[in-house]
Amino acid sequence: MGVKLLLDKANVPGIRTYEVYRREGGYRSVEKALKEMNPESIVEEVKKSGLRGRGGAGFPTGMKWSFIAKPEGVPRHLVCNADESEPGTFKDRYLMEFIPHLLLEGLIVSSFALGSHDTYIYIRGEYAWITDILEEAINEAKANGWLGKNILRTGFECNIHVQRGAGAYICGEETALIESLEGKRGNPRIKPPFPAIQGLWQRPTVVNNVETLAAIVPIINIGGEEYAKIGVGRSTGTKLISACGNINKPGVYEIDMTISVEEFIYSDEYCGGIKGGKQLKACIPGGSSVPILPANLLLKTATGETRYMNYESLSDGGFATGSMLGSGGFIVLDEDQCIVKNTLTLARFYRHESCGQCSPCREGTGWMEKILHKIEHGHGTIADIDLLWDIQRKIEGNTICPLGDAAAWPVAAAIRHFRDEFEWHINNPVLSQTSNFGLQHYADPIHVPA
Amino acid sequence: MTYTFNETQMAELNRLVARYPEGKQKSALLPALHLAQDSFDGWLPTELMDYIASLLKIEPIEVYEVASFYSMFNLKPVGKFIFEVCQTGPCMISGSDDIIAYIQEKLSIKPGETTKDGVFTLKLVECLGACGYAPMMQVGKIFREHLTKEKVDSIIAEYRATVTN
Amino acid sequence: MSEQNLFKVTIDNISIEVPAGTTVLQAARLIGGQVAPPAMCFYSKLEGSGGKCRTCLVEVSKGSEKDPRPMPKLVASCRTTVMDGMEVKNITSEKVLDARAGVVEFLLLNHPLDCPICDQAGECHLQDLSFEHGKADTRYEFQRRTFKKHDLGKNIQLHMTRCILCYRCVFTADQLTNKRVHGILDRGDHAEIATHIEKSLDNEFIGNVIDVCPVGALTDKTFRFKNRVWFLKPMDAHRDCPTCSGRVTLWNRGDEVYRVTARKDQWGEIEDTPDGKPGWICNTCRFDKKETSDWTIEGPREISRQSVIAQGHYAGNIGTTKPNETFKAVNDGRAPHLLMDIHDESEVNQPNIHLGKIQGPSHGDTFNTNNTHKA
Numbered sequence: 001m002g003v004k005l006l007l008d009k010a011n012v013p014g015i016r017t018y019e020v021y022r023r024e025g026g027y028r029s030v031e032k033a034l035k036e037m038n039p040e041s042i043v044e045e046v047k048k049s050g051l052r053g054r055g056g057a058g059f060p061t062g063m064k065w066s067f068i069a070k071p072e073g074v075p076r077h078l079v080c081n082a083d084e085s086e087p088g089t090f091k092d093r094y095l096m097e098f099i100p101h102l103l104l105e106g107l108i109v110s111s112f113a114l115g116s117h118d119t120y121i122y123i124r125g126e127y128a129w130i131t132d133i134l135e136e137a138i139n140e141a142k143a144n145g146w147l148g149k150n151i152l153r154t155g156f157e158c159n160i161h162v163q164r165g166a167g168a169y170i171c172g173e174e175t176a177l178i179e180s181l182e183g184k185r186g187n188p189r190i191k192p193p194f195p196a197i198q199g200l201w202q203r204p205t206v207v208n209n210v211e212t213l214a215a216i217v218p219i220i221n222i223g224g225e226e227y228a229k230i231g232v233g234r235s236t237g238t239k240l241i242s243a244c245g246n247i248n249k250p251g252v253y254e255i256d257m258t259i260s261v262e263e264f265i266y267s268d269e270y271c272g273g274i275k276g277g278k279q280l281k282a283c284i285p286g287g288s289s290v291p292i293l294p295a296n297l298l299l300k301t302a303t304g305e306t307r308y309m310n311y312e313s314l315s316d317g318g319f320a321t322g323s324m325l326g327s328g329g330f331i332v333l334d335e336d337q338c339i340v341k342n343t344l345t346l347a348r349f350y351r352h353e354s355c356g357q358c359s360p361c362r363e364g365t366g367w368m369e370k371i372l373h374k375i376e377h378g379h380g381t382i383a384d385i386d387l388l389w390d391i392q393r394k395i396e397g398n399t400i401c402p403l404g405d406a407a408a409w410p411v412a413a414a415i416r417h418f419r420d421e422f423e424w425h426i427n428n429p430v431l432s433q434t435s436n437f438g439l440q441h442y443a444d445p446i447h448v449p450a
Numbered sequence: 451m452t453y454t455f456n457e458t459q460m461a462e463l464n465r466l467v468a469r470y471p472e473g474k475q476k477s478a479l480l481p482a483l484h485l486a487q488d489s490f491d492g493w494l495p496t497e498l499m500d501y502i503a504s505l506l507k508i509e510p511i512e513v514y515e516v517a518s519f520y521s522m523f524n525l526k527p528v529g530k531f532i533f534e535v536c537q538t539g540p541c542m543i544s545g546s547d548d549i550i551a552y553i554q555e556k557l558s559i560k561p562g563e564t565t566k567d568g569v570f571t572l573k574l575v576e577c578l579g580a581c582g583y584a585p586m587m588q589v590g591k592i593f594r595e596h597l598t599k600e601k602v603d604s605i606i607a608e609y610r611a612t613v614t615n
Numbered sequence: 616m617s618e619q620n621l622f623k624v625t626i627d628n629i630s631i632e633v634p635a636g637t638t639v640l641q642a643a644r645l646i647g648g649q650v651a652p653p654a655m656c657f658y659s660k661l662e663g664s665g666g667k668c669r670t671c672l673v674e675v676s677k678g679s680e681k682d683p684r685p686m687p688k689l690v691a692s693c694r695t696t697v698m699d700g701m702e703v704k705n706i707t708s709e710k711v712l713d714a715r716a717g718v719v720e721f722l723l724l725n726h727p728l729d730c731p732i733c734d735q736a737g738e739c740h741l742q743d744l745s746f747e748h749g750k751a752d753t754r755y756e757f758q759r760r761t762f763k764k765h766d767l768g769k770n771i772q773l774h775m776t777r778c779i780l781c782y783r784c785v786f787t788a789d790q791l792t793n794k795r796v797h798g799i800l801d802r803g804d805h806a807e808i809a810t811h812i813e814k815s816l817d818n819e820f821i822g823n824v825i826d827v828c829p830v831g832a833l834t835d836k837t838f839r840f841k842n843r844v845w846f847l848k849p850m851d852a853h854r855d856c857p858t859c860s861g862r863v864t865l866w867n868r869g870d871e872v873y874r875v876t877a878r879k880d881q882w883g884e885i886e887d888t889p890d891g892k893p894g895w896i897c898n899t900c901r902f903d904k905k906e907t908s909d910w911t912i913e914g915p916r917e918i919s920r921q922s923v924i925a926q927g928h929y930a931g932n933i934g935t936t937k938p939n940e941t942f943k944a945v946n947d948g949r950a951p952h953l954l955m956d957i958h959d960e961s962e963v964n965q966p967n968i969h970l971g972k973i974q975g976p977s978h979g980d981t982f983n984t985n986n987t988h989k990a
Contacts, residue, residue, distance in 0.1 A: 087581060090579045093580075124579065125520070127579065164481060165480065166483065166523055168802070182474070183476035183477045183516065185516055190665070242581065245581075246544070250582035284539075288539055329581065331539060331540050337543050345537065345542045346538070354804065356802050356805075358666070359718055359780075363722070363725065394718075394720070394721070397689065398714050398717065400669075496812050511795055512795075512798070515798040
């Protein structure tokens with residue numbers, strides 16, 4: 001049983017309410033931060049913790065905080081990114097739905113550290129009922145003096161507002177989120193300037209993911225150094241993994257980043273193995289945009305080492321043979337799944353979610369979807385595979401925001417690792433409509449050259 | 451047709467606007483459009499968008515631009531209940547295709563269509579963040595998860611009952 | 616500008632000093648020629664424009680003197696400001712040329728290529744771009760996206776199918792008029808310029824959206840299907856206009872004024888007036904003043920020789936003279952190359968010798984197979 005810092009109290013009955021949350025030791029970090037610490041020492045503590053952004057990019061949080069500009073007389077804002085939309089990811093939802101006060105607690109401490117008096121939670125529009133839960137929690141916190149003016153008689157003022165999005169994956173990108181929060185289309189901004197200099201209403205702004213902000217609570221409570229002792233290397237602390245797909249126990253798990261991928265999939269404590277006793281074919285370990293890996297490369301690295309559930313190990317081998325921890329959206333595919341079809345649904349997703357602002361993404365995502373559709377329905381040619389490869393290559397890195405990369409990587413990885421399955425689809429246009437390429441060699445042990 | 455918020459709705463709008471600094475009332479546009487859509491017929495006719503523009507003191511085109519960008523805003527009339535079924539990767543590998551086919555068969559409508567009695571609209575949507583509870587769909591404010599054919603039957607019956615009674 | 620504020624930037628091995636805050640694209644334009652990356656969405660007179668089309672991507676091989684690390688990705692030169700000591704590769708970077716070819720392909724993917732019936736043909740930036748960077752074939756085999764045509768009032772036609780979503784016309788309406796009625800609706804690959812409900816654009820300065828449009832998406836209805844731009848003679852002219860500067864280019868055939876546009880510089884942007892302001896023109900000048908008697912003619916408009924419009928400048932026409940420069944002079948100092956590679960056509964030409972690279976007149980020896988003189 002690994003360490004739990006975020007979900008340790010998740011099963012306490014009534015933890016959603018302020019009363020129980022407080023009784024279980026909630027809001028201690030606010031007392032500590034506001035009374036015993038100052039903004040600089042909190043940032044220091046977060047730096048020491050080694051906490052990396054939990055939204056997907058994994059950027060060190062303390063460093064991000066230290067970039068915020070502090071011009072005289074200009075208000076600063078903290079914005080919580082709760083626009084969780086990466087396919088496979090539903091961890092923030094779990095956290096907000098069951099322990100909303102943990103997020104609020106983290107937000108108050110972080111707002112104090114950053115000097116934000118009006119802090120916004122931008123939550124995806126579809127999470128309407130969670131918006132209600134958060135609003136309710138905010139009212140409770142306010143009634144008990146944790147929000148509003150003069151918190152704990154320290155003179156610190158903080159208000160938290162929840163704003164619902166309205167159905168746009170792109171608003172998870174921090175500058176698109178800011179645009180949306182300003183009541184505009186979710187078009188990502190061209191950087192620089194970065195939000196830390198000119199963000200919400202041109203004011204210095206920090207945008208952090210829900211889980212990142214919740215992790216501030218244990219960091220303040222146990223101290224950055226203690227937090228950094230959990231985990232391994234630059235993967236410190238705990239990480240929420242939302243596991244889904246063809247497994248026995250889909251759900252949100254808190255791991256300490258020292259367990260192996262194999263243990264995570266097969267242990268009863270976590271995913272509980274593949275559903276129906278089937279075999280593992282492939283996995284997208286960090287949300288739909290990260291490269292898909294066949295079973296053999298997932299459980300072991302190309303050099304034959306055990307792969308672990310952390311930033312470094314999952315990306316071992318680069319994109320050639322590795323993937324990314326990303327947002328922690330762990331999608332498992334069993335032997336019956338078709339990689340072509342799976343890639344098609346992801347390509348469709350990214351086409352649907354492209355904001356349409358820059359040409360490679362606007363035109364390229366739709367083109368890739370059409371070609372994949374053609375292959376999936378038995379009308380593809382071998383040249384189409386090479387064309388797909390060339391299109392994704394010309395999107396990647398050439399767009400305004402990372403959505404271009406997010407759309408290109410799944411296609412690239414599918415072709416890289418499952419090209420024979422694409423070819424089989426093309427060479428067996430009739431058969432592929434009714435049967436499946438299956439597991440084939442994807443679970444074979446990796447041959448490690450001596 | 452002209453639209454006017456009643457007192458409660460107006461109070462809610464004012465609460466929304468008050469969350470932003472002075473002069474930044476445009477920030478309330480998304481919540482205001484949600485409010486407008488929920489307050490009237492579940493969609494946003496031009497006149498309603500113009501009304502929101504006048505309340506927030508912005509140009510109507512700014513409202514059209516935003517309303518057409520976000521997939522949750524309906525710019526065409528919809529049924530009383532919208533079945534928004536997820537079809538993205540994780541739901542697909544968990545069997546969303548069968549659920550979609552079953553709903554189409556049960557309601558005799560294709561995606562994007564509304565039943566003749568105006569009760570149900572079927573919409574295929576992309577990932578709603580419920581991948582661990584797949585297959586799933588959103589109906590109004592809530593998620594209906596772990597869908598099976600039996601569950602779809604009972605959900606349809608449940609909503610139909612609210613209309614006939 | 617004091618000395619300290621000058622930054623040295625090297626683009627394609629050519630160095631130039633520019634004031635701090637200058638973008639890479641602007642610096643490259645100061646150098647000129649092929650060093651200047653193409654730009655489809657950036658428009659220096661429109662605040663906030665640029666960054667979207669991705670045609671001006673360049674490689675920054677050295678960030679600055681202080682921090683020499685190269686930038687990890689190609690950057691949009693129109694929105695990247697120079698740093699002191701920065702080194703940039705445009706046409707000297709394989710990566711850039713490859714990415715740019717990709718962008719051109721993306722921009723043309725859903726473009727109707729209806730140049731033969733498009734009023735913009737001959738002065739279309741997309742046409743120039745695809746001529747310079749595009750391929751003759753398309754790899755796109757699906758149905759192209761189409762939109763219905765829209766009238767935006769009595770003078771402006773919107774042909775959305777041709778649009779590349781550069782947002783310039785939206786910025787123009789925002790910055791030149793007090794009330795914008797058109798904008799970007801929908802998102803992704805079905806995003807479009809529209810008014811949502813039938814509305815006309817009638818602000819006195821809205822006609823400028825025609826001039827900023829890089830393609831034939833917004834065209835002048837008073838000129839629609841009237842003539843090809845290359846058959847017209849551009850003449851600079853002015854009138855005493857109470858609304859705008861009244862400084863325009865008339866596009867004439869004989870004595871007849873076919874259309875009126877603002878004056879454009881070599882980058883296709885509106886020229887500044889002598890007092891340093893952008894020379895936007897009003898609708899009255901643009902749409903209503905179609906008599907030569909309305910105008911004081913200043914003389915012929917200089918048009919870049921690369922433009923197809925320049926072919927109308929033959930001798931004997933009013934005010935124009937026959938060019939007396941050599942081909943070399945107008946072709947950036949490069950002598951003419953053979954237009955056709957005959958290697959594949961003729962046995963005579965062995966071994967492979969690039970005829971364009973032979974110094975001086977060639978004779979039999981040049982083609983002698985034993986000859987080591989290989990170009």
